[in-house]
Amino acid sequence: MRKVILAMQVTLDGFVAGPKGELDWLADDEEQGKDLFRMLRSADTFLLGRAMYPGYAKYWRSVLANPAAKKGELKFARIAEKTPHIVFSRTMKKADWKNTRIERRGASEAIRRLKQRAGKNMVVWGGARFASSLIGLGLVDEYRLLVNPVILGKGKPLFRSMNERRRIKLVDAKKFRSGIVLLRYKALKKPRKE
16 A cells, blocks of 8 residues: 655754745755655655645746756756646645646545555655644654754644644654754554554
């Protein structure tokens, strides 16, 4: 069965962006990028929430059009351009990047169906609310959190809508020269109530 992998950059205090969506705290790390590209070989679908999609698509299209783009960013942009994206939204009218479709059904039903289909893993890039809702619904199979060496104090939290405990098991931890630490966790099934 396909897995849903949540792949996000976070601060030490659990934020995925500043209060106004700022990402200026992200550490630039070529070594971490190589690790990301290895993980992407096991994926064939990207999942995003409505709020993140417009900025995401605009940014990566601009990288494709920029002859001076950083090598790692250009490599990711080329992968993103070819990879099917599913944007979850009941209000979005159209997706303006090729290989993107809008999923209007609820995430729980749609993702459970997608997991049953043949294919590789699916990667959730965000945004914060969408990722948090998938965690709350128990749809995330693997957490791939890149913890950046910064504390924001306030911002957009990854675990915003958590209202119950989730059990996870550490699969791998890796430190990069930039100070970023990759933490990979496997989601554990909830114990059955007797």
